Amino acid sequence: MKQPVVVLTGGGTAGHVSVNQALIPVFLDKGYSVHYIGSHEGIEKELIAEGHPEVEYHAIQSGKLRRYFSMKNFTDPFRVGAGTLQALAILRKVKPEIIFSKGGFVSVPVVMAARLANVPVVVHESDVTPGLANKLALPFSSQIFTVFEQTLQYVPAAKSMCTGPIIRPELFTGDREEGLRRAGLNSEKPVFIIMGGSQGSAVLNDAVHNELTDLLKKYQIIHLCGKGNVVEGLSVAGYVQYEYVTDALPDLLAAADYAVSRAGSNAIFELLAIHKPMLLVPLAASKSRGDQLLNANYFASKGLALQIEEEQFEVQSVTEQFDRLVKEKTRLLSNIEKTTEPKTPEKMAELILSFQK
Numbered sequence: 108m109k110q111p112v113v114v115l116t117g118g119g120t121a122g123h124v125s126v127n128q129a130l131i132p133v134f135l136d137k138g139y140s141v142h143y144i145g146s147h148e149g150i151e152k153e154l155i156a157e158g159h160p161e162v163e164y165h166a167i168q169s170g171k172l173r174r175y176f177s178m179k180n181f182t183d184p185f186r187v188g189a190g191t192l193q194a195l196a197i198l199r200k201v202k203p204e205i206i207f208s209k210g211g212f213v214s215v216p217v218v219m220a221a222r223l224a225n226v227p228v229v230v231h232e233s234d235v236t237p238g239l240a241n242k243l244a245l246p247f248s249s250q251i252f253t254v255f256e257q258t259l260q261y262v263p264a265a266k267s268m269c270t271g272p273i274i275r276p277e278l279f280t281g282d283r284e285e286g287l288r289r290a291g292l293n294s295e296k297p298v299f300i301i302m303g304g305s306q307g308s309a310v311l312n313d314a315v316h317n318e319l320t321d322l323l324k325k326y327q328i329i330h331l332c333g334k335g336n337v338v339e340g341l342s343v344a345g346y347v348q349y350e351y352v353t354d355a356l357p358d359l360l361a362a363a364d365y366a367v368s369r370a371g372s373n374a375i376f377e378l379l380a381i382h383k384p385m386l387l388v389p390l391a392a393s394k395s396r397g398d399q400l401l402n403a404n405y406f407a408s409k410g411l412a413l414q415i416e417e418e419q420f421e422v423q424s425v426t427e428q429f430d431r432l433v434k435e436k437t438r439l440l441s442n443i444e445k446t447t448e449p450k451t452p453e454k455m456a457e458l459i460l461s462f463q464k
Contacts, residue, residue, distance in 0.1 A: 112201050113460075114226075115162075116144045116217040117209025118151030121305035121351075122373040126209050126231060129275040131159055133456040142201050144194055146213045150305050158353060163201075167193040169213040190216030191223075198224040205229065205463035208248070210241045218244040229459050233272070233372040234398040235405060237261055250462050252455075254372055255405070270458060272376035274449045278357050279381065286362025289355055290347045292327045299429060300329040300363035300383075305351055307333015308369055310417045311388060318425045319346060326429060329359050365432050370399035370414070375406055380449055384439040386432045387414040410442040 113134050117123040127143070134141050140163075145151035147166040156164035168190040194217045198206075206221050206228045208214045221228045227249040232241050235255050245251065251267040253259055259267055292298060299322075303311045312332055315322065322328060323345045330348040332338075337348050352359060360366075366378050370389035378385050387406065389399035403414040413432055420428065 109202075110140045111138065111463075112142060112203040113139045113463075114142045114144060114198065114201065114203040114206045114217070115209070116206065116214045117211050117231075118145045118149040118213040119211035120371070121150055121154065122233065122371045123209045123211035123214075124151045124154045125275055125373055125377075126233075126273045127207070128154065128159070129273050129452040130207065130456055130459075131162060133452045135161060137456065137460075139204075140201075142197070142203065144197060144213070144217045149211075149213060151211075151213070154353070165197045167197070167213065167216060169216055187216050187219075191219045194220035195223050198226055205459060207231065207459050208241075208244060209233075210238055210244070212240055215240050215243050218247045222247040225464075227462050227464050229462055231270075232258055232262070234258070235372075235401040236396075236398060238398065239396070252458070254376070257405075270450060270455065271447070272373070272380075272449045273452055273455045274377055274380045276452060278360060278377055281357030281359070281361030281381070283358075283361040286355075286358035286360070289358055290327075290329050290362060292329070292345065292347065292362065296325065296327050296345065297364045297433065298327045298329060298362055299365045299367060300331070300359060302331050302366060302368040302374060303333050303336075304369045304371060304374070305333065307331075307336040307350075308388075308390075309336075310421055311367065311369070312336055314420060314425045316341075319343070321426045322429065325426070329363060365429070365436070367429075367432075370403040370406075372402050375402060375412065376449060379406075379411060379443055379446060382440060382443050384432055384436045384443075385412045386428060387412050388417050388420045389414065391417050411439065411446065413439070 115127045117127055131141055142163045143155045144165045146169050168186045198220055203226055206226055208218055208230045218228050229250045230241055230244050230248040231252045233254045235257055251262045252270040254272050256269050301315055327345040332348050334350050337350055366383045366385040368374050370387040387403040389403040406412040407414040
């Protein structure tokens with residue numbers, strides 16, 4: 108009897124991969140062969156191909172979907188077309204029962220190929236409004252899962268439901284003492300973790316580095332700088348920097364008392380799940396489609412986070428912003444503790460599989 112197959116896709120940022128990472132062990136436990144279709148050079152290749160050897164990784168071409176003028180806008184449609192044919196060949200070979208798409212540029216050719224191969228697709232949208240990749244995928248999808256109730260107004264009602272977030276279970280296994288040991292810190296001063304996303308944030312990085320001396324008078328800092336952004340030779344007591352962490356992340360998060368983060372919804376929901384008071388610095392509208400601003404506004408309006416726009420974060424005292432978060436800790440934690448528990452990967456996997464052919 109043929110082993111059932113599930114294909115996962117999504118990439119470009121860690122947020123488009125982390126949900127899939129949470130689901131992989133569940134599908135494997137249910138007896139499914141798990142395949143992942145991603146790009147040749149995206150972070151999904153590092154996280155999946157290197158971090159999950161039990162999953163067969165397939166790389167395809169994909170074009171970036173831009174909202175601004177670039178000469179590549181004329182060539183990337185051909186890359187999407189090539190990627191669609193490559194994905195179609197993969198699907199015809201592995202014959203999956205279902206495809207789960209987390210979005211990102213690389214998912215578009217896969218979802219298009221799924222229609223040609225007659226394979227059902229479940230699309231997952233994490234932000235308040237659908238991203239461009241998922242907008243293109245909607246006509247080809249069998250079902251759309253949303254994290255926010257508000258998102259349902261932007262997607263076809265007949266094939267959509269709000270399922271809430273999915274949290275990687277390993278985040279709940281972090282050990283504070285081990286995290287402090289890994290980071291070379293102690294429990295004498297509060298610990299802040301700075302998270303600029305998998306690609307890093309120049310705004311967060313520069314602001315922290317510019318005030319590092321003053322910050323370290325009161326606080327200790329775990330700084331996730333993003334790939335290629337570690338400052339060589341910067342070694343000072345109470346401060347540790349990493350490009351990106353995977354296995355150590357649960358312990359480092361457990362060691363942190365507070366978080367300062369970009370406002371991708373996956374990161375926010377994970378910080379909520381482990382009860383971290385957070386200051387959100389969303390990506391400016393001039394640099395994005397505004398999804399992080401919507402996310403930050405939503406969580407701040409619910410009393411679950413503080414927020415500051417990056418234009419203000421760049422010119423105001425970072426130390427004062429840290430102080431503000433410390434003062435609001437009790438209020439934020441009180442609200443966070445009242446939030447609904449996220450759906451487990453097991454329950455989400457069951458929902459996904461209910462749409463298989």
